[in-house]
Amino acid sequence: MTDRSKIKDNNPFMVPDNYFDEVKEDILNRTSGKISKNGKKNIVKLLKPALMLAAAMVAFAIISYTVLKLLFPEHDQAKELNYTEFLYHVDEVELIEKLTEQNGSYNSMFVDTDEIIIYLLEQDIEIESIVELLNQEI
Secondary structure, three states, rough: OOOOHHHHOOOOOOOOOEEEEEEEEHHHHHOOOOOOOHHHHHHHHHHHHHHHHHHHHHHHHHHHHHHHHHOOOOHHHHHHHHHHHHHHOHHHHHHHHHHHHHHHHHHOOOOOOOHHHHHHHHHHOHHHHHHHHHHHHH
């Protein structure tokens, strides 16, 4: 490399007198726990990572929910299937009896007796059951 003897001993950089005494005081003043003028900026700097983490979690939850809805749409239909299955097992005669107990008669339901008979026949209700219900009304 180079010989050290060829390097000049003088330093081209100068440090002002009492510089290090002032630096020590300046550092102590800055770190003494005083709140700086831009305190709001410090709060933002502290909360920024937490807010980013919270935003990432919310985004992950929304994306996961959307993907699950797209991949497994049959979960939405489960309620509808349960409801239709429940209605399938409802006994029409029993339903009519409950309605007549609450309303007093078929006439109070504002439904024509002929319409009820046609509906019951379409639902394969025995004609004898329909006749019994009509005889009870009279």
